[in-house]
Amino acid sequence: MPHQVDVHVGKRVRHRRWLVAMTQQQLAERVGIKFQQIQKYETGANRISASRLWDIAEALEVPISFFFEGLQETAKDAGKDTAEKSGVPVDLLGDKEALDLVRSYYAIPENQRRRLFDLARVLSDVA
Helix, strand or coil: CCCCHHHHHHHHHHHHHHHHHCCCCCHHHHCCCHHHHHHHHCCCCCCCCHHHHHHHHHHCCCCCHHHCCCCCHHHHHCCCCCCCCCCCCCCHHHHHHHHHHHHHHHHHHHHHCCCEEEEEHHHHHHH
């Protein structure tokens, strides 16, 4: 069974890769490994060595600390039900649809993005 830290780091790799619209194959080529290894890293099935994490961080243009952000919250929330946490899923970063929505949101011009944000806030208050 994968260790919780390996799963978290793998999810953060996948999250960043999705945000920059990079495929597993592209990341693997930049790091010098096969894409199947990236798949194993992202699921937490295989641990990422320190040197490999360094290479992945450079390829994804983030500091290594990025992969550990939110780790303490993940550990605290491990036993809690999502309903206990304000209706937001624990693994929001692992949700491809949510990441696609964020990427699309930031592609909208700023003035229109602000109006869309205000509309979303009003709609969520109504629901």
